Each structure stands twice: as C-alpha cells, then as structure tokens.
Amino acid sequence: MFVTYLRRELAGRRKQTAIVAIGMALAIALVIIVNAVSSGVQLAQSTVLASVYGVGTDITVSQTPVAPTEGEGGGGPQNFDFGAEDGATADGSTTVNQATLSVERGTTAFDSTALDTVGGIDNVSAAAATLSLSNTTFNGTLPDRSAMTQGEAPTAGEAPTGADGAGGSSFSVDSFTVLGLDPADDAVGPLSAVSLTDGRSLESTDAGANVAVLDASYATTAELIVGDTISLAGTDFTIVGLVTASSADAATASNVYIPLDVAQTLSGLEGQVTDIYVQAASSTDIEQVQADVETALPDSTVKTQADLASSVSGSLSSASDLVKNLGLWLSLIVLAAAFLIAILFTISGVTRRTREFGTLKAIGWSNGRIVRQVAGESLVQGLIGGVVGIAVGLFGILAINLVAPTLTAGAASADVPAGMNGAGGRPGGGFGQAVVEAATSDIVLQVPVTLSVILIAVGLAVLGGLLAGAIGGWRASRLSPSEALRSIA
Amino acid sequence: MYELTNVTKKYDQGKRSVTALNKVTLSIPDGQMVAIQGPTGGGKSTLLQMLGALDRPSTGTVQLGASDLSKLGQGPLGEIRARQIGFVFQGFNLIPTLTAQENVETALAPLGVSAADRTARAAAALASVGLGERGSHLPAELSGGQQQRVAIARALVKEPAVLLADEPTGNLDEQTRDEIMELLEGLWRDRGLTLIVVTHDSAVAKRAQRRLLIKQGVVKEVA
Numbered sequence: 272m273f274v275t276y277l278r279r280e281l282a283g284r285r286k287q288t289a290i291v292a293i294g295m296a297l298a299i300a301l302v303i304i305v306n307a308v309s310s311g312v313q314l315a316q317s318t319v320l321a322s323v324y325g326v327g328t329d330i331t332v333s334q335t336p337v338a339p340t341e342g343e344g345g346g347g348p349q350n351f352d353f354g355a356e357d358g359a360t361a362d363g364s365t366t367v368n369q370a371t372l373s374v375e376r377g378t379t380a381f382d383s384t385a386l387d388t389v390g391g392i393d394n395v396s397a398a399a400a401t402l403s404l405s406n407t408t409f410n411g412t413l414p415d416r417s418a419m420t421q422g423e424a425p426t427a428g429e430a431p432t433g434a435d436g437a438g439g440s441s442f443s444v445d446s447f448t449v450l451g452l453d454p455a456d457d458a459v460g461p462l463s464a465v466s467l468t469d470g471r472s473l474e475s476t477d478a479g480a481n482v483a484v485l486d487a488s489y490a491t492t493a494e495l496i497v498g499d500t501i502s503l504a505g506t507d508f509t510i511v512g513l514v515t516a517s518s519a520d521a522a523t524a525s526n527v528y529i530p531l532d533v534a535q536t537l538s539g540l541e542g543q544v545t546d547i548y549v550q551a552a553s554s555t556d557i558e559q560v561q562a563d564v565e566t567a568l569p570d571s572t573v574k575t576q577a578d579l580a581s582s583v584s585g586s587l588s589s590a591s592d593l594v595k596n597l598g599l600w601l602s603l604i605v606l607a608a609a610f611l612i613a614i615l616f617t618i619s620g621v622t623r624r625t626r627e628f629g630t631l632k633a634i635g636w637s638n639g640r641i642v643r644q645v646a647g648e649s650l651v652q653g654l655i656g657g658v659v660g661i662a663v664g665l666f667g668i669l670a671i672n673l674v675a676p677t678l679t680a681g682a683a684s685a686d687v688p689a690g691m692n693g694a695g696g697r698p699g700g701g702f703g704q705a706v707v708e709a710a711t712s713d714i715v716l717q718v719p720v721t722l723s724v725i726l727i728a729v730g731l732a733v734l735g736g737l738l739a740g741a742i743g744g745w746r747a748s749r750l751s752p753s754e755a756l757r758s759i760a
Numbered sequence: 761m762y763e764l765t766n767v768t769k770k771y772d773q774g775k776r777s778v779t780a781l782n783k784v785t786l787s788i789p790d791g792q793m794v795a796i797q798g799p800t801g802g803g804k805s806t807l808l809q810m811l812g813a814l815d816r817p818s819t820g821t822v823q824l825g826a827s828d829l830s831k832l833g834q835g836p837l838g839e840i841r842a843r844q845i846g847f848v849f850q851g852f853n854l855i856p857t858l859t860a861q862e863n864v865e866t867a868l869a870p871l872g873v874s875a876a877d878r879t880a881r882a883a884a885a886l887a888s889v890g891l892g893e894r895g896s897h898l899p900a901e902l903s904g905g906q907q908q909r910v911a912i913a914r915a916l917v918k919e920p921a922v923l924l925a926d927e928p929t930g931n932l933d934e935q936t937r938d939e940i941m942e943l944l945e946g947l948w949r950d951r952g953l954t955l956i957v958v959t960h961d962s963a964v965a966k967r968a969q970r971r972l973l974i975k976q977g978v979v980k981e982v983a
C-alpha cells in the first residue's frame with residue numbers, strides 16, 4: 272500500500288513533484304559544480320606550487336630582500352662592467368660580449384650554514400638549499416665610445432638590436448634563470464616535482480662538474496638538446512637532461528639547473544644560497560617548524576604552503592576567489608531556497624490534503640503510517656531532484672572540461688625563490704625588466720568528479736527530503752481524524 | 761452495543777464555548793438501524809464522532825462493547841476505528857490519486873492483511889456494491905453515486921460491526937439517493953450491522969427502525 276500510494280501521489284501530483292524536484296536538482300547541481308570546480312582550482316594551484324617549489328615542500332626560507340636604493344638604476348647584480356678585456360676594438364667601435372651569473376634582483380644570497388641550522392630544527396625531515404641565479408649575456412657593438420656616454424646604455428637597452436639608437440649602438444641582452452642545487456639531494460626542492468623527458472637528472476657524482484639540466488620548454492625555445500653545450504658566465508656546460516613539470520601545463524622553477532657548488536663558484540658566491548626548502552615531519556609540525564626557523568634565522572622570510580598558495584596570482588587566483596566566495600554563497604543560498612521550497616510545498620500539500628489524511632485516520636490509519644507516507648513522498652521527491660541534479664551537475668562539469676578554460680597562474684612575488692625571469696631567453700629582456708616576475712603558467716582547468724561530491728549530493732537530497740518530510744509529517748500527524756467529517760463548504 | 765452516558769461535548773472557540781452535545785444518554789443495541797435527524801449545527805456530526813471513536817467527549821462515557829471510548833488514547837481509538845467501525849461521508853472522501861480498488865484497499869492497510877488477500881477482498885467488496893468492473897477507475901472518472909458505492913465498499917471491506925454514515929446521500933440526486941439507501945439497507949440486513957445514518961432527508965429517515973432528533977445538543981426519540 273505504501274509503495275502504491277506513494278507512486279500514485281507522485282504521479283498524480285506531477286506539478287508539485289516537479290517543482291520540488293527541480294528546486295532540489297538545481298541546488299544539487301550547483302553544489303556539485305561549485306564543489307568540483309573548487310577542487311579543480313585547488314588542484315591547479317597545487318600543480319603550480321608543486322612545479323615551482325617541488326613536491327613535499329612545506330616551508331621555504333629565503334632572505335628578506337633589501338630594497339634597492341634610489342638612483343641605483345641598473346646597478347647591483349645587474350651591473351655591467353665594461354672592461355677593456357671584454358671588447359675588441361675595430362674601426363673605432365667596440366664589440367662587447369659579456370656574460371654574468373648573478374643573483375636575481377629581489378633575491379638575496381645568504382650563508383649556507385643556515386641549511387645546517389634548519390636541518391637541526393626539530394621535526395624537519397628534509398631540507399635542501401638552492402642558489403637562484405640569473406645568467407645575463409650582453410652582446411653588442413658600440414660605435415666610437417666617445418660618441419656616447421655610459422649613462423645612456425640603459426636607454427639604448429630598450430631598442431636592443433636597433434642600430435638607430437641615439438648612440439648608434441647595436442646589442443642584445445639574453446637572460447635566463449639558473450638554479451644551483453645539491454645534486455645529492457633530490458627528496459625535497461624544485462627538482463623533486465619534475466619528470467625527466469630526456470637524458471638524466473643531476474646525480475651526486477655531478478658535484479663540481481660543468482653539467483646542466485634544462486627545462487624542456489626552455490630547451491625547445493633555445494634550440495638546445497641533450498649533448499649540446501650551454502654557456503653560463505662564459506663557461507660551457509654539457510646538457511645532460513631535460514625536465515618538464517610533472518603536470519604538462521606548468522613551467523618548472525628554472526630554465527637551467529646546475530650543481531650548487533659550481534653555481535656558487537661561477538657566481539662568486541662561495542658558500543652562499545638563496546633559498547632553503549624544508550619538509551616537515553608531518554603537516555601538524557609545520558607551524559612549529561616555521562616558528563623555530565624564524566627564531567633561528569631572524570633575517571629570513573619563512574613561508575608555508577599556505578602562504579605560497581596565496582602568492583599564486585593571475586586568473587587562477589581570481590577563479591579560486593570566485594569559487595570560494597561567490598560559488599560557496601550562491602550554492603548555500605540556492606540550497607536553502609530549495610529546502611525551503613520543498614518544505615513549503617510539503618506543508619501546503621498536507622494542508623490541501625487535510626480531508627484526505629483525516630479520512631485515512633478515520634478509517635484507522637495510525638499517525639506513524641501517515642507520517643511515513645508524507646515523509647516517503649518528500650524523500651522520493653528529494654531523491655528525484657538529487658538524481659536529476661547529479662546528472663545536470665555532471666553534465667555541467669563535462670561542459671567545463673570540454674571548454675577547458677585556461678587560467679593563467681603566476682606565483683608572483685619578489686620573495687618567490689625562483690622565477691622564470693626573462694623566460695624563453697627572449698632577446699631584449701631589457702635592463703629595466705629585472706624585477707622578479709612569477710613563474711607564469713597556463714593551466715587548463717580540469718574539474719574532477721569525485722565520489723565524495725556525488726555522496727554529498729545524495730546526502731543533501733536525502734537531507735532535504737527528510738527535512739521537508741519530517742515537517743510535513745509532523746503537520747499531518749497533528750490533524751484530527753474528525754477533519755474527515757468537516758463539511759465541504 | 762453502544763451505551764452513552766451523560767455525554768457532553770464542548771468546543772472552545774476563543775472566549776466562547778459551544779456545547780455541541782449536552783448530557784446525551786443513549787443506548788443502541790447491536791444490529792439496529794438508526795437515523796439521526798436535526799437542524800444544522802444541532803450536533804449530529806458531533807454525536808457521530810463520539811460513536812465513531814474519532815473524538816472523545818468532554819465528560820461522560822461512550823461504551824462500545826467492552827471498550828470505553830472516552831478513556832482511550834489515540835492509538836487504541838485508531839485500532840477500534842480500523843477493526844470495528846466503517847465510515848461513509850457526505851463528500852465520499854475517496855483518495856483522488858488512488859483507483860477505486862486501491863481506495864478500498866486503504867481500509868485493509870492497518871489490519872496487516874497480506875497483499876494478495878487485500879486485493880481479493882477489495883475486489884469482492886467492490887463487486888458487492890455493484891462496481892466489480894470499475895476497480896481500475898480513479899474517483900474523478902466515476903459518478904457521484906459510483907463514488908459513494910466505492911466509499912461504502914471501503915467501509916465494509918473490513919467487515920465492521922458498525923457502519924456510520926454522515927449524510928451519505930446529501931450530494932446525490934433523488935434517484936441515486938434511493939439506490940444508495942437500498943444498497944445500505946440491503947447490506948445492513950445481510951450482515952447484521954449496526955447502521956447509524958445522519959440525515960435531514962425524511963425520505964431516508966423513514967427507512968430506519970429508530971429515529972433520533974438532535975437539537976442544540978439534546979437527543980430526543982422520534983415516535
């Protein structure tokens with residue numbers, strides 16, 4: 272009888288069933304989509320972070336950068352010293368070919384003994400130090416040196432290859448990022464998150480050797496393959512391997528990776544590093560480790576993954592904010608509205624069926640039987656909504672994945688250890704462009720469908736149905752059987 | 761066997777209190793056919809509620825067989841309604857979404873009758889009111905007289921001791937009224953029911969063995 276009556280009611284009152292189910296379906300579809308997009312965005316964020324910071328890095332330590340003093344211009348590590356030995360003079364013009372390997376602007380090197388300090392802190396399971404450098408090659412011909420003053424060089428840099436500059440100069444600047452890392456240490460740090468596409472990775476026996484591993488996309492741009500040589504600060508390095516970010520979408524932390532000791536020697540930064548990557552013993556230790564590092568190294572900037580996540584910028588971060596704020600509130604509001612619709616319709620249904628329930632009571636139906644009937648109807652309406660909602664939600668997710676919106680993500684901050692500064696070795700990465708920019712990645716948003724999202728949806732459908740059913744059933748249980756005798760008028 | 765003693769029913773409407781039944785003392789032996797007449801608002805339906813275990817009196821006792829209906833809770837009253845009392849209403853009160861057959865089956869749902877038994881008994885009850893062929897029809901597809909036949913089948917399928925009808929012909933034309941009254945009388949005679957019919961139609965009341973007049977909550981026998 273229960274099933275027959277239930278079926279007849281739902282089929283006989285299609286409009287009510289449809290309205291409650293559609294409301295529930297909309298809400299559940301929205302919850303599913305928002306939930307899935309949110310985890311898709313999170314996935315993209317962790318992809319970006321993993322490709323820049325490495326898998327398993329909980330904390331990064333860098334030195335608080337010293338703001339460049341005013342008027343310094345292209346000074347500091349970007350400074351070019353035009354020594355006589357760097358150029359050849361012919362016909363009164365000077366050919367300059369200068370390569371320097373130096374710490375990027377915005378990054379400060381510090382003593383590598385900090386690594387031992389960090390390694391000695393409680394609950395640090397792994398720590399690795401890197402030296403983040405920028406290799407800048409300056410190639411050009413200056414006409415008669417007396418025709419221009421040295422101070423005009425930065426201006427000329429804006430028209431790098433042109434011979435039409437004020438001074439009639441012609442030169443190019445090529446810059447790419449170089450990361451020195453301990454080849455023996457691959458548990459934590461930038462190279463822990465990459466996959467090898469060709470050749471081999473750096474090995475512990477590479478210490479002191481002039482070997483390099485290149486970011487695969489940089490290698491493609493620079494037309495380099497394994498076995499070629501690449502010149503860093505005038506020294507030739509053999510390319511032994513190519514790596515790419517584990518997720519094909521994101522860029523790796525640096526263009527070129529070389530052994531740490533070689534990087535220190537070439538840049539004249541013996542015993543210096545720029546970043547320390549720290550892995551905590553467990554996620555619950557992160558706060559304590561962060562605090563201890565800050566105490567042990569008061570000049571340092573200590574960042575956790577959570578800090579790092581907030582450093583992810585670009586449309587990915589806007590999407591994340593949008594999903595977290597608007598999406599969450601919207602789905603909550605729609606969900607509340609759907610529940611309210613289900614409850615109101617159930618109550619009005621019970622009110623409309625006062626005589627019906629009164630009659631059933633009069634012929635001996637117990638309250639429990641009537642409550643079960645009302646709750647069953649609401650539950651099934653909710654479940655129909657849930658099933659439709661899941662279908663619509665999955666369809667929406669499918670649509671998003673088919674459209675595959677591309678989000679740009681940058682881990683933009685001067686504090687970010689390694690950026691793809693001057694990515695692709697574009698000629699003319701000008702003098703003024705030395706400010707560290709992020710590792711910019713284009714991430715195709717892929718929205719995952721997880722069982723938990725489906726379960727949440729089913730749970731919400733059941734909850735909504737039961738809530739409406741409980742309230743409606745309670746109303747029905749309070750009706751008097753003598754309602755059956757009420758005159759129709 | 762009904763035994764009503766000093767039954768008073770008062771309804772509180774805000775500050776006003778309406779006395780729908782006023783110290784009614786009444787005895788109805790098993791198998792009697794009783795017509796209850798009276799002006800509107802006189803207390804006919806209220807009396808039927810007391811007899812039908814739908815409500816309890818404010819004071820007084822309503823004895824049905826061994827049970828005092830005035831002392832029982834909702835659960836036991838429901839049990840008594842389910843097993844011993846059949847109802848027929850002026851407005852038929854069929855469940856609009858259920859077929860005639862299913863409407864009759866609703867009366868057997870609380871009795872723990874097996875599904876097969878339920879189907880067979882409901883079909884037999886429909887046949888006994890002359891609607892054997894109409895089991896699959898929805899109420900809206902039936903005439904008023906046919907709907908009231910379905911309601912009578914629903915009231916009788918549980919084989920109750922008492923059949924209570926509140927204006928069973930009030931919504932029907934004269935010819936249908938007579939058909940329905942003939943049907944009820946026939947069933948009453950065949951089954952040895954106690955049949956209590958509320959009506960203000962004298963043509964209907966005349967068929968009864970005994971007539972009661974209830975005015976302002978007070979019951980009088982009509983000679």
Ligand SMILES: Nc1ncnc2c1ncn2[C@@H]1O[C@H](COP(=O)(O)OP(=O)(O)OP(=O)(O)O)[C@@H](O)[C@H]1O
Pocket residue numbers: 758771772773778779780798799800801802803804805806807
């Ligand atoms: N649930 C209730 N609440 C308040 N007053 C009620 C209620 N039920 C009945 N009454 C009042 O009790 C009195 C008797 O009502 P009852 O329905 O028994 O009359 P009736 O004889 O059946 O009238 P009718 O011929 O119109 O059906 C009336 O004054 C009515 O207003």
Ligand SMILES: [Mg+2]
Pocket residue numbers: 804805806926
């Ligand atoms: Mg009445």
